[in-house]
Amino acid sequence: MNTIHLDNTLPKVFLSKPDLQSDIWRRQVCFEKGNTYLIEAGSGTGKSSLCSFIIGSRQDFEGKILFDGKDTRRLSTKEWSKLRQNNISLLFQELRLFPELTAMENVEIKNSLTHFKSNQEILNWFEALGIADKMTSPVRLMSFGQQQRVAMIRALVQPFDFLLADEPVSHLDEKNSQIMSDIMMEEVRRQGAGVIITSIGKHMALPYNKVFSL
Amino acid sequence: MKLIWKLLRRHISLPQFAGFSLANLFGMLVVMLSLQFYNDVKPLFSEDDGLIRPDFLVLNKRVSALNSMGLGSSGTFTEKELNDLKAQTFTKRVGTFTASQYKVSCSMGIEGLAQFGTEMFFESVPDDFVDVDLSKWHFNEGEDYVPIIIPKTYLSIYNFGFAQSQNLPKISEGIVGMVEMTISMRGNGLHEYIKGRVVGFSTRLNTILVPESFIRWSNERYAPDSDNEPSRIILEVHNPADDSIVDYINEKGYDMEDDKLDSGRMMFFLKLISGIVMLVGMFISLLSFYILMLSIYLLVEKNTEKIRTLLLIGYSPAKVALPYQVLTIGMNATVLLLATLGLSLLRSLYMLNLSTVFPQMNQGSILSATMFGVMLFLLVSLLNITIIRHRINQIWKN
16 A cells, blocks of 8 residues: 545534644645654644544545545455555554553564564564563553553554554653654664654654644 | 453353353253154154054944844945045045955964964055055065064954963064964865965054955955945045044044044144244243343443454454354353253153153154254354354444
8 A cells, every 4th residue: 555645534523613724634635655744733633533534443524535546435344454454553542452461462462463573573672662571461550651662562563554653652751752763663664664643742753754733 | 362362251251151051051952852752752642653654544434233234325435435535625545445355264373383273354455555665565466475464452462361361472573473374265166375474563454454466366366256345444634633524524424443533633732742842942042042142242342342442453353253153152062062961861761761651662863853953053153153243343333
């Protein structure tokens, strides 16, 4: 997949807002593979909605979203599953980890589906992100910042053309934020993928190709 | 799969599943047991002696004092009466009894022992009314051997009446079948002998039966001039419990041989009762199925968020549904296994009692009831699989 094209896209809840000022909504926007994008937004501007629309979990929008020119509304369940396994990875703002599983198991549950990374590679990431000692602890016992890092690793153990990161570093300090963006960008470059990062203020310091204001 | 299972088995309620399993086991057992019991007991009620099928009735005209004195009607059935009977809605087929019109006597004995003999008679019904292997039941002109079917009561009279009081050994059906009889036939100036052997015992027909071809040949040979209007007829009906049969027979003044209709009615009640019990069993199974589906729905409901996350990170609905499907199939299979075990256990208990009362009962098998159980299992599992998948698809679509 090489492009994600937003064609006059607008969340239905915003239909009653005629004076909407946005670089994304009701515009023609094209995200290209290989580029890095930042979407800056205030609360309630539809940032997480955009991620849900792109990942296909919600359809309550006007206009179209096109993957390589193909309308996402026409995708079958099977095609969505394949896309989520091989083409788009989403780092959820609310993380969506499984609290009863350990940190490692949360990553394995994804990797066992894709068989994309070796245990050693995953272990290296845990170490680099400073949470290797927490690998076997239930994820519910970890802090949000630690969980954010686990979620990042889970988002990376799959092939993707686009990585969507919904406020990836909201609970991390500068140092860890830097480590996380290094790891993320290394994997993104390896895969030649595009990155779309959303942020409500604090964001990774990256050479963005384009910055949108939502 | 292991991790998915670890994730999705949360909130499994053991009491709910135990409740389902017990209810399902009970329902399944009732269904299978009623079917099995019906199969086991059917031969006793239907008096199916393996020779004459149960839906046959034997009719004759009532014998009155006038008949005895040679007055009144002849006691035989006319062509018109037969046609009328054939036209009735309850009738499937009508066959006539043909009696031997010459003198018959029979003697038998085992070498070295005194022979004994008796005057007797033969009758025949059309061969397709006799349910015996046709290779055993035939006679061709020129053969010196004829197969015979005698009433079971003859043997009982000997064994339990005569032999008992005279301290003679009882004889079994098998031994009678091995004894060769010498039959003498006289008439039309001829006196000839032929060998005979008993090939079966009938509890349904009170007569000494030989193949129709034999009667035809022998009547022609020994009594060529006799008229041959039947005095008894055999009737195959659609449903022996049909009331219109009794009405018709009473109206025409015919007699029916002993309890044929009773056994028909017994059969009908056996079917009815087994049917009702089976329905109750099915109903219990249905309820247990409902419990299972509710439990699964509840389980899926409690795990909805997790399932949604799994779907969002790339799991297909089929993969997410699989653990629940395996769970239900596993439970259904366990129930089927236990029900089959329970069935064979309960059956061995009642068979022990039944075979004391009815020693002739054959052992049969639990194959058909088990097959029915397997079919029920397949049906229920298929429904389970479909419903679970449907539920997961609903979560996919929100």
